Amino acid sequence: MNLAGLKQWDDDDSPKEECGVIGLYTPGQEAALTTFFGLFALQHRGQESAGIAVSDGNRVRMHRDMGLVSQIFTPAILETLPGHMSVGHTRYSTTGSSLLRNAQPIYCQSMVGEIAVAHNGNLINTRELRDEMEAAGEHFDTSSDSELIARILVGALAEGPEKAVAEVMRRCKGAYSVTVLTPKMLFGFRDPDGIRPLSAGTRGTGFMVASETCAFGPVGGTPTRELEPGEMVIIDAEGMRFARGAEKAKANMCLFEFIYFARPDSNMYGELLYDVRERMGRNLAIEHPVDADIIVPVPDSGIPAAFGFSKQSGIPFQEGMMKSRYIHRTFIQPDQALRELGVRMKLTPLIEHIRGKKIVLVDDSIVRGTTTKQLVKMMFESGAVEVHVRITAPPIKFPCFYGIDMASKGELAAARMNLEQLTADLEATSLGYLSIEGAVDAVGENKPGYCLACFNGNYPIPVPEDMTKLAFEDPPEVGEMAAVSKVQPALIE
Ligand code: SF4
Incomplete structure (x- = not known):
């Protein structure tokens, strides 16, 4: 084929x-x-x-x-x-x-x-x-x-x-x-x-x-x-x-491997990543406690952290949406009507679990914020009375130059908006991110070092100015897109 x-x-x-x-x-x-x-x-x-x-x-x-x-x-x-x-x-x-x-x-x-x-x-x-x-x-x-x-x-x-x-x-x-x-x-x-x-x-x-x-x-x-x-x-x-x-x-292993990229059944720095993510959820509950009825994970990547949040807070864990297992990569483009359904093509709400509840929605990261916003909307449309968003990645404010395709700085929600503005933009009841210290603590004590560049801007391997310049610019207008896409491959491949 x-x-x-x-x-x-x-x-x-x-x-x-x-x-x-x-x-x-x-x-x-x-x-x-x-x-x-x-x-x-x-x-x-x-x-x-x-x-x-x-x-x-x-x-x-x-x-x-x-x-x-x-x-x-x-x-x-x-x-x-x-x-x-x-x-x-x-x-x-x-x-x-x-x-x-x-x-x-x-x-x-x-x-x-x-x-x-x-x-x-x-x-x-x-x-x-x-x-x-x-x-x-x-x-x-x-x-x-x-x-x-x-x-x-x-x-x-x-x-x-x-x-x-x-x-x-x-x-x-x-x-x-x-x-x-x-x-x-x-x-x-x-x-x-x-x-x-x-x-x-x-x-x-x-x-x-x-x-x-x-x-x-x-x-x-x-x-x-x-x-x-x-x-x-x-x-x-x-x-x-x-x-x-x-x-x-000095070891500078990508912290995001621990938070999201690698599979939860992999071991890194001698730790099972499922357990690391559960501890991230526990730390998140300590840093950003909330009065709620249920802890709802964004499947699949939010599940271990939601378990951890639930165990730490004593609030019951409850699945609030189901993920379609087979849709996430396809060469068939959805038409406009289907595209407008957005996240619902992949995640279906369990309305009976959500209706009338104050929920804590646990996910791994916010990049542009578009998916999180749709999920919050979906929870409210399913009858949630409060939606508290809790995220195990610290705010992503800087682009990655070491092999991860995230977005340019101008597209990153946490780089464009402060916590209050982003909470309003997501239309969430509240928003809390795990701190860098909380994420590192969850991996364990006395581990070799981490790359934290997309969170704190400290790039362990200095990045040439022409790369940073392009990635730190706002996303191009539609008419400019073709010109930029010709430049980017040489830089990011
Ligand atoms: S900047 Fe560093 S921590 Fe962030 S995704 Fe890239 S390698 Fe990982």
């Missing part, structure tokens, strides 16, 4: 993770099918394209396309991918027609044979690196920053994976968790700030690497540990070993 050129319909206002990566070493078995199921577990990290590259010890073969993992990979396609080693990728991107060209893994020829590279994150010195490499005679097939990583690896791989990764870490600035396949070896690495997650583990007599630990269980793997910032894992016929690609910097 070739879906290139089609744009998925997605009215969801939540921030979008840009990718999930995986790598498998399965001696004596075919890796493609297992990779397919591993990618299935990472589908939430990217739903616009996906790809698998495999090696049989001699050749690297690859298939990638637009769409969900289940739309792209049929049994017939998986059969064209023989080999016991693999890397895989799920991608979210913000560009239109060039999507297939930028789908991953990225494939390159090198002195040591073919390589395939899967990348989660975002480089912030893309333009500078590309100018430098083009001046040195390098040609690029894509506009993706991931190709820069691939080409740097290719240039240095003859000296071994340690040298090649060290070279990437010397030249690339930004967020990157990467898995790489060569004909005879699989390796993975994490940037020196450790912004995006990556875990390694075993699977039978083999090994695996994945963005999140939730990908291990479904394919019979066992995660053994998270890679440290600046660390790499190398897997070949000799087994699995770890090495450093750069000196350990």
Whole structure:
């Protein structure tokens, strides 16, 4: 199925993770099918394209396309991918027609044979690196920053994976968790700030690497540990070993992975994210108590925090809306009449639970505020007498440059309005956000550090002025949109 050129319909206002990566070493078995199921577990990290590259010890073969993992990979396609080693990728991107060209893994020829590279994150010195490499005679097939990583690896791989990764870490600035396949070896690495997650583990007599630990269980793997910032894992016929690609910097892991992006059944910093989110809900109840009848989660991501809020406050937990499981990504555009139903296409109120109640509506984040506003309206239309909105992410006031598609500063509700104005805009009875301290406390004591840039504006890796300038501008008028969309892909990919 070739879906290139089609744009998925997605009215969801939540921030979008840009990718999930995986790598498998399965001696004596075919890796493609297992990779397919591993990618299935990472589908939430990217739903616009996906790809698998495999090696049989001699050749690297690859298939990638637009769409969900289940739309792209049929049994017939998986059969064209023989080999016991693999890397895989799920991608979210913000560009239109060039999507297939930028789908991953990225494939390159090198002195040591073919390589395939899967990348989660975002480089912030893309333009500078590309100018430098083009001046040195390098040609690029894509506009993706991931190709820069691939080409740097290719240039240095003859000296071994340690040298090649060290070279990437010397030249690339930004967020990157990467898995790489060569004909005879699989390796993975994490940037020196450790912004995006990556875990390694075993699977039978083999090994695996994945963005999140939730990908291990479904394919019979066992995660053994998270890679440290600046660390790499190398897997070949000799087994699995770890090495450093750069000196350990202060860890700056994305706090949003804990709040929303990663699946609740994943572990990060040694903590189960479901429990972290439940503790966030408890802290939220302590920071913003409210007199109400029921605690209502926004499914699915608000459920653990709503449980925590309920336990801490003693107010009963009650589901107040049901989520349609199958609508959230589609290539069929709804017509205007359906589009006006907005959030109701995805969430249906349980009117009998809501009518006549003072409710606390618990959600993970407010980006533009459009979805929250519709949910508040839906609760009141369903008979709620008060709707108190409680949010586990601190106010998002700054854009992300490290691999998350959020919005420009001008579009962020918390950057445009103070608490009072936003409460009025949402038409909520009250609004309370968890503090940064409350969110960090919920992860646990004595953990390595966090990136908090979208909450406090302190970017752990300095962002070039031309990137900030564009992202900090107000959204363009409709007539300006075409011009801006031509500039943005090079900056955000
Ligand atoms: S800016 Fe926000 S979303 Fe981006 S990496 Fe930092 S904490 Fe995560």
